[in-house]
Amino acid sequence: MAVPPSTYPCHLLPLFLAFFQGALLLFFALFVTYDKPSAEDTILVANQVYSTFPFFQDIQVMLMVGLGLLLTFLPRYGFSALTHNFLLLNFSMQWIHLDLHKLLISEFAAVTVLISMGAILGRVSPCQLLVMATREIPIYLTSEWVIVTCLGVLDVGGTITIHVFSCYFGLGVSKALFRATQKPLHPKETPTPSSDLMSLVGTLILWVFWPSFVAVLCQPGDAQHRAILNTLLAMSASAITTVVASSLLERDDKLSLGHLQNGSLAGGVAIGVVADMALPPVAALALGSLSAMVCILGFRFLTPLLGRKLRLLDQCGIHNLHGLPGIQGAAASVLAVLVASKDTSGSQPSQLSPARGNASEVLEGLQRGPTLFTLVQQ
Ligand SMILES: *[C@@H]1O[C@H](CO)[C@@H](O)[C@H](O)[C@H]1NC(C)=O
Numbered sequence: 001m002a003v004p005p006s007t008y009p010c011h012l013l014p015l016f017l018a019f020f021q022g023a024l025l026l027f028f029a030l031f032v033t034y035d036k037p038s039a040e041d042t043i044l045v046a047n048q049v050y051s052t053f054p055f056f057q058d059i060q061v062m063l064m065v066g067l068g069l070l071l072t073f074l075p076r077y078g079f080s081a082l083t084h085n086f087l088l089l090n091f092s093m094q095w096i097h098l099d100l101h102k103l104l105i106s107e108f109a110a111v112t113v114l115i116s117m118g119a120i121l122g123r124v125s126p127c128q129l130l131v132m133a134t135r136e137i138p139i140y141l142t143s144e145w146v147i148v149t150c151l152g153v154l155d156v157g158g159t160i161t162i163h164v165f166s167c168y169f170g171l172g173v174s175k176a177l178f179r180a181t182q183k184p185l186h187p188k189e190t191p192t193p194s195s196d197l198m199s200l201v202g203t204l205i206l207w208v209f210w211p212s213f214v215a216v217l218c219q220p221g222d223a224q225h226r227a228i229l230n231t232l233l234a235m236s237a238s239a240i241t242t243v244v245a246s247s248l249l250e251r252d253d254k255l256s257l258g259h260l261q262n263g264s265l266a267g268g269v270a271i272g273v274v275a276d277m278a279l280p281p282v283a284a285l286a287l288g289s290l291s292a293m294v295c296i297l298g299f300r301f302l303t304p305l306l307g308r309k310l311r312l313l314d315q316c317g318i319h320n321l322h323g324l325p326g327i328q329g330a331a332a333s334v335l336a337v338l339v340a341s342k343d344t345s346g347s348q349p350s351q352l353s354p355a356r357g358n359a360s361e362v363l364e365g366l367q368r369g370p371t372l373f374t375l376v377q378q
Helices: 012-031 039-073 075-093 100-120 126-150 159-177 193-215 222-249 257-271 281-310 318-343 359-368 370-377
Strands: none
Touching: 012 126, 039 075, 039 100, 039 193, 075 100, 075 126, 075 193, 100 126, 100 159, 100 318, 126 159, 159 257, 159 318, 193 222, 193 257, 222 257, 222 281, 257 281, 257 318, 281 318
């Protein structure tokens, strides 16, 4: 455990969790039932299940296994990382719990907590993590609503709503918890070859399933297809670029494992916001390469600088993987919209993105039911 036993009140975790689960039980008993579907709803629901469940499974593997393994790089913290990851996911997901789409939304909410955890990994207790989750989830849902529903930002892959948000939330938590004290790195915080191996397997799992994460909320068909291809292109480009950039920057030409892990995912973070737009494929490649470069440069120069100047603890370097590429993706989407509105003056900007399958729209669509179905059929 991260906190020595003397300062860790006993039974706090089981009590906290029992209270949470008990309260939820009561809430479900009083308020939650399944809807009674009408005849046309049955077809709609069947279609949604067949199209969504495979994506959903991919995302489950990403979060439970991929992210879990990724966090095992602290050698003596592997079991805690995997189990805390599992616990936090379960804790964060049960809040919103009615159908597959809402479950997806709740996974997206949970993932923000897991990303933020990267900043303070190994230095906090499970209870502190749970407290962070109880604060972060409502704030995430509010910010998502403001960004997507009020401001009308297109962000299928959650680049801004998930990655940028959770990065700065996590860094804020880190700053608040470790304001004055900057403890030097504990020997146990240095990865060993076997812990690095586990962590690398985690990265590869994330890499493989990432297109599902970006594409799941897109409109099925063209937009979804484009989102999958663009994500793959961006992530391939960022993997190759990482090897180039890292080898050039490191002394004795050696590729750094941390760079490879982060850099090859950076493309996936950046592309999320433009993935389903009708971009030329070269834009996806370029964005992937650029984001990998920014990520590696961040690790090399910005992280040490922030550590020195702001005394900021960022254990996994989430600022380089989620913050910087996320901002870059947002800038790319602004560019894409500007270019598109210049090219096709007269046609609506929605041309660029025929399918805005963002979270709230899907939710609205589901509430409207048949409307979503007719949209899919068109
Ligand atoms: C990024 O690199 C850091 C430091 O090497 C590592 O701890 C972390 O697990 C990496 N993140 C990912 C997503 O691979």
